[in-house]
Amino acid sequence: MRIDRRFPGLSLGRKDGIGMSKDYIGYEALTDAAARGVVREALRRAETQGLIGSRNFYLTFKTHFPGVDIPDFLKEQYPDEMTIVLQHQFWGLKVEEDHFEVTRTFRKLPAELVIPFAAMTGFVDPGVQFGLQF
């Protein structure tokens, strides 16, 4: 899939779009939900297969979004967004319909993270040069 260059999905987010009618279909919400579905499916495959070889995921999310459960020191250090990398040092990845859970180490101590997909704003799998922002 690509979002057509002449009709960039991005422009839906602009408040100053000249000549744009009201987006009564709600494309931005639809494509964001679709992107989150892609991330959920990628994580499900990692849950089943693990992250093979040197593969890793970069997951960006809003630290204060409702339902996000992470250690307080991370919320303080990253008051808006943070990006976690899943590569070797994680375990307990559990993917549900509306959120995922994973344990990884920060400052050499294990921390369990609960992240709703609705809190996510970005996903990158650099091994195949694939990324989504929403």
Place this chain on the structure above:
Amino acid sequence: MRIDRRFPGLSLGRKDGIGMSKDYIGYEALTDAAARGVVREALRRAETQGLIGSRNFYLTFKTHFPGVDIPDFLKEQYPDEMTIVLQHQFWGLKVEEDHFEVTRTFRKLPAELVIPFAAMTGFVDPGVQFGLQF
């Protein structure tokens, strides 16, 4: 959503990608399925609400894809892809999980079209400058 510029989803389709590992997650199939889901949802809203005002949809599909049911003269005229516009002259829009049906006029005669979402390669709603290609 946008597909990150540094990591264009498009590049997944290249067979000559240098330094790309195997896409074992199957992102291209995932994002294509997600895009088709967006199109399905947009058509569902049109099914319920109609196409308000001057709104229209441009739908591009493979004319010879399995399950496509359109008049023979259209298959002959468009041996690969064709784009139909839904605006005023259509009726009987019925959206199912894997395909949609619609009747519109060609050469002033009504023709019923059955188009599986898997046959689709493009969608544009010019009124809000929104487009997807997959």
